[in-house]
Amino acid sequence: MTFVPTAGTVYFIGAGPGAPDLITVRGRALIEQADLVLYADSLVQASVAGLARKPGARIVGSSDLHLAQIVDLMAEAAQGGAMVARVHTGDPALYGATHEQMRLLAAQGVPYVVVPGVTAAFAAAARLGVELTVPELTQTIILSRAAGRTPVPAREALRGLAAHGASLALYLSVDQIEQVVAELLAGGSYSAETPAAVVYRVSWPDEQVITGSLAEIAAAV
Missing domain, CATH: 3.30.950.10 (Tetrapyrrole methylase, C-terminal domain)
Known part of the structure; x- marks a missing residue:
């Protein structure tokens, strides 16, 4: 099945354990194409977020933002038609604090997709x-x-x-x-x-x- 990224969507991407070359092929491709890369900069190497290639793409570290700010930033971008890469360490399903973000995005009608990573x-x-x-x-x-x-x-x-x-x-x-x-x-x-x-x-x-x-x-x- 061919995966086609969708504008106006938030992608929760597992960056893997640390090394940039341990991210999945899909995760890397999404970061490269994203309009907004919002990454957990205390846990994810800057070189992973630096994979962004789209002209004008914004790269934002989230370590100094609280939950509401993170969700509002993602929702505003997605509702404006942007493709958002929310990059977490490891796999988003494990100790990633993604549940609340997903719940709040869903409450605003913002679609999201989870991309697994190496834990x-x-x-x-x-x-x-x-x-x-x-x-x-x-x-x-x-x-x-x-x-x-x-x-x-x-x-x-x-x-x-x-x-x-x-x-x-x-x-x-x-x-x-x-x-x-x-x-x-x-x-x-x-x-x-x-x-x-x-x-x-x-x-x-x-x-x-x-x-x-x-x-x-x-x-x-």
Whole structure:
């Protein structure tokens, strides 16, 4: 099926984990054709937004804008016939704060389309050279986070998730790593020798990768 971009539409684009060449072909093409590129400049490299090629295209960082300003900017542009690229880190479906933006755009009758991207967990697995679903070991991947400024439902507590013994990828949690390790070990399925890794800003120039056992990883960070 051929994809044809539409004027007057907001495209939520997953930029991938960081490196500009890890964005999808569709995501890149949409940025190149957009009239307005609104990107999360605290999380997305400027070179990704810099893929814009349309003469007169506006490139705006959103880190200093609040939700209403972001939505109003997108809605005004789209309602004026512009094609809008709203660029988020990773994949828009994961920890992208896109739900409220989509809801508010829909309330104003502004059409939007979501373009997936490579999420950090899968980029980290690639960087580590590991498979997350290994026959006879696990066929399940759990993506979650430790509770912080964003609450986590009690039914999704790390100790309970750890009881499954599945491959586990935690986002936004390294600042609580000692508590995270304690909860994972308390789950009963992981041992002190279970392999663990902390991958910081995967595919960025300042990427950091720390590996070790679950018992060792907190001290290594």
